[in-house]
Amino acid sequence: MRTIKSKNGEIVVIPSKIVCLGRNYRKHAEELGNVVPEKPIIFIKPNSSLITEGEKIILPPQSRNVHHEVELGVVMRRGKDIPQGNAYDYVLGYCIILDITARDIQDEEKKRNAPWTFAKGFDTFAPVSLVVDRERIKNPQDLRIRLWVNGELRQDSNTGFMIFGIAEIVEYISSYMTLEEGDIIATGTPEGVGQIRSGDVVEAEIEGIDKVRFEVV
Secondary structure (H helix, E strand, O other): OOOEEEOOOOOEEOOOOEEEEEOOEHHHHHHOOOOOOOOOEEEEEOHHHEEEEOEOEOOOOOOOOEEEOEEEEEEEOOEOOOOHHHHHHHEEEEEEEEOOEEHHHHHHHHHOOOOOHHHHOOOOOEEEOOEEEHHHOOOOOOOEEEEEEOOEEEEEEEHHHEOOOHHHHHHHHHOOOOEOOOOEEEOOOOOOOEEOOOOOEEEEEEOOOEEEEEEEO
16 A cells, blocks of 8 residues: 655555546536536546656556646545544645646546546556645645646646535535545546646645645656
8 A cells, every 4th residue: 555644744644545536627617628517527637646756757558638636635634424524623634736637538438438447546646745734735725726737837827716615525424435534535626637647747836835846757
């Protein structure tokens, strides 16, 4: 099982799963020609897709079109049927997470009305930063979120543009499944996603949390 730590080393989490939101920023849904959802679209990445800074994003031979997606990660305490009003009591901390996506495989799965598991779940497809304690982030719904490829700014937005906010997401997911200690919720990506290639360097930053760097091979 893959582990992630906090900046001060006091938080060490072992996520049992990464629960992800699709199309949670209106402009991202629109840039891919998708309908803006009326309720959260949920998929799961396996723990085996996690990597931390110093490791590399590996492009799989099964795909010819792999995309970057930067997201705010919410690291959870254990909980089930969590109401919105108490959602932040179950938040352990925050991190940057990249939802690396094999877009061509995802497009094929959509045509078959199949789950996105293989497009999202390759090894190294969930790069994460260290975890920041929740007390250090005053308002997680107002954070600048950015991503660069080879120094070129590709994504630049704010977590305030989420369609479904963190509290609503926590309530929705936990009504279906238990969130275990250390599980990560990836809250969706803003517009600007695009292809990455071998030799690229991907950098991502979320205000107040961290800045990370990953090489692509």
